[in-house]
Amino acid sequence: MEFDEVIVARASAREYGAEADRSLLYIACTRALHRLTLTHSGRPSPHLPGDETTVEP
Template sequence: MAKGLEFDHVIVPFVDVSNYKTDIDRSLLYIACTRAMHALTLTFHGEQSSFISNIGA
């Protein structure tokens, strides 16, 4: 059981290099992604953040 809230589907918009640059951004992105129980949708425009470049589809 998680300490925070969980949701069936989490959508995180604008996960691109201009919005996610710092370690704090990486931590917040991790928290958002780990709140998804069944589905996770990440969107980006242009170049995706390096924080998600190694995630398998």
């Protein structure tokens, strides 16, 4: 399944910090065709890039 836009809420280290969570976050992020939005409170998941980036197609 793919979607035009995907929003992953609470992509924090608390929610997606374990190694087992890496594949869940990967699946959620790769479903977006055009726009991916990630939100987090506190530290972002360690499975995400370290710097804040905005990528537009």
